[in-house]
Amino acid sequence: MKRNYDKEYASSFIKGLSRLTGISESKLKKYALENNLFNVLEHPRTIDPNKQQLEKIYILNEFISVYRLLKLQEHTSKLSFTSSKVAGDYFTALLGGIKDREKFMAAFLDNGHNIIEVRTFSEGSIAEAVVYPRAILQAALDCDCRAILLAHNHPGGSMSPSIQDRDITQRLISIFTPLQISVLDHIIVAGTTYHSMMEHGTLPQTSSDICYNAIFLDDRKAAEENETDFRVDISNYSKSYLSNCCFPESEDQTDEDEWEL
DSSP states (O other): OOSOOOHHHHHHHHHHHHHHHOOOHHHHHHHHHHSOTTHHHHSGGGGOOOHHHHHHHHHHHHHHHHHHHHHHTTTOSSOBOOBHHHHHHHHHHHHTTOOSSOEEEEEEEOTTOBEEEEEEEEEOOSSOEEEOHHHHHHHHHHHTOSEEEEEEEOTTOOOSOOHHHHHHHHHHHHHHGGGTOEEEEEEEEETTEEEETTTTTOOOOOOSOOOOOOEEETOSSOOOOOGGGOOOOOTTSOHHHHSSOSOOOOOOOOOOSBOOO
16 A cells, blocks of 8 residues: 555455445555545545445545534533634534535634534635625524634645635624624634634734625635625614624734633
């Protein structure tokens, strides 16, 4: 095999993977002679699986991600995001194993920074994913959240935020600030490591120029949307969301690891 895998463990891994995905052991062994064995999970199309095998690989990856998350929550009944490290560990467990596509997610939190809901808003190609701020706004209003965490992965392994990463972050901060919903951080996952905009002091300030157009992450061209296609019914939302809808003065971002509740 190409890498110095323990033969016994590698053989067991191949047998289990074959049983779970339907890909023959001989095909997996032949692939492993010249390639990274983990590509089968991280870059499944490299082994040319059929449609059913690919679906089984995706299900297996989802299972592994959920297992990692459950391990993080093993000693707590309710996961609370108290710092960027907690958020970074959480999203690294969720996104770190995805190497064949970009995935953009948001976690909606209550007043105590406990998770109300975590949702995926975009899954793109290995180089880009299109994100629609309006969909995130609608989801935030639906769950009556008080804070939001943003996260996406860089399949290429770079931890540096792109221009588009900073752009979408500022757009969302500008949208949610007048609704008194805090965007606490944007986590960028690169394999087993992550970059926190809050920790690095690069979380953008709010802007009075609110833009709802979609944007392609890692692409310079923003996607155009029909402004008349979107409506948010705010009649049923609490007054705290809708009061004081002018933008407050910008405040300096803190470099502290812990977030104030």
